[in-house]
Amino acid sequence: MRKNIVAGNWKMNKTFSDAEELIDQIVVDMENKDLKCELIICPPAPFLEMASDYAEESRLKVGAQNINEHESGAYTGEISAPMLDSIDIEYCIIGHSERRKYFHETDEQLAQKANLLLDYGIKPIFCVGEVLEERENNTHFDVVKKQMEDGMFHLNSDEFSNVIIAYEPVWAIGTGKTASPEQAQEMHAYIRKLILEKYGKETAEEVSILYGGSCNPGNAKSLFSQEDVDGGLIGGASLKSDDFLAIASSFE
Numbered sequence: 001m002r003k004n005i006v007a008g009n010w011k012m013n014k015t016f017s018d019a020e021e022l023i024d025q026i027v028v029d030m031e032n033k034d035l036k037c038e039l040i041i042c043p044p045a046p047f048l049e050m051a052s053d054y055a056e057e058s059r060l061k062v063g064a065q066n067i068n069e070h071e072s073g074a075y076t077g078e079i080s081a082p083m084l085d086s087i088d089i090e091y092c093i094i095g096h097s098e099r100r101k102y103f104h105e106t107d108e109q110l111a112q113k114a115n116l117l118l119d120y121g122i123k124p125i126f127c128v129g130e131v132l133e134e135r136e137n138n139t140h141f142d143v144v145k146k147q148m149e150d151g152m153f154h155l156n157s158d159e160f161s162n163v164i165i166a167y168e169p170v171w172a173i174g175t176g177k178t179a180s181p182e183q184a185q186e187m188h189a190y191i192r193k194l195i196l197e198k199y200g201k202e203t204a205e206e207v208s209i210l211y212g213g214s215c216n217p218g219n220a221k222s223l224f225s226q227e228d229v230d231g232g233l234i235g236g237a238s239l240k241s242d243d244f245l246a247i248a249s250s251f252e
């Protein structure tokens with residue numbers, strides 16, 4: 001059975017003491033709940049080691065928000081897969097639309113990042129999704145297909161079985177404009193079909209596909225109840241323990 005997952009992408013928010021307070025609260029709050037999902041937080045890089053220490057003592061899992069596509073070397077300011085591995089980070093988001101847009105990341109770079117993460121035993125959370133214009137032009141399926149093909153489909157099926165997919169329609173991120181449960185389901189089913197065609201039924205049934213984009217405690221239940229929606233990648237609402245845990249409690 002595939003895993004339900006709720007992951008919090010903190011983006012560029014919090015200071016060290018705020019981060020420690022929030023993680024501490026999440027760990028306490030999750031102890032009191034019988035969660036039907038894996039809970040992951042993806043804080044900014046300077047807080048990863050501290051978060052990883054918390055994870056060692058709890059059920060909380062930790063992911064990074066990005067890595068560089070090179071293993072090491074003269075890339076000032078960048079963070080590598082072996083660095084994450086050295087502090088026991090289990091997951092890493094790659095291909096978030098903000099990185100594609102502001103840092104001009106290409107699917108070719110993302111494919112290299114995925115390879116490195118998998119070499120170091122870190123599970124990629126690979127983000128795909130269309131911008132508003134693409135949805136209005138009815139090219140959203142083609143866009144997501146190309147992102148999957150160019151970023152992920154070079155992997156063999158053993159490698160791919162360690163990947164999590166996050167569908168994040170760019171028009172829904174930080175806008176308060178969530179995809180409807182039907183729109184999310186339609187795209188998730190399409191992504192699963194692409195995976196089925198490439199890797200076969202068993203892999204397609206096992207891969208977790210998360211929805212991201214203005215997911216909150218009020219809409220999580222209707223999104224997560226869709227057949228092919230296995231959880232969420234949460235931005236703003238992951239910055240408060242109450243909201244994050246309410247979302248994580250939204251599985252039937």
Ligand code: 13P
Nearest residue numbers: 009173174213214235236
């Ligand atoms: P919001 O939940 O703030 O819309 O952000 C979603 C997101 O980008 C998660 O990666």
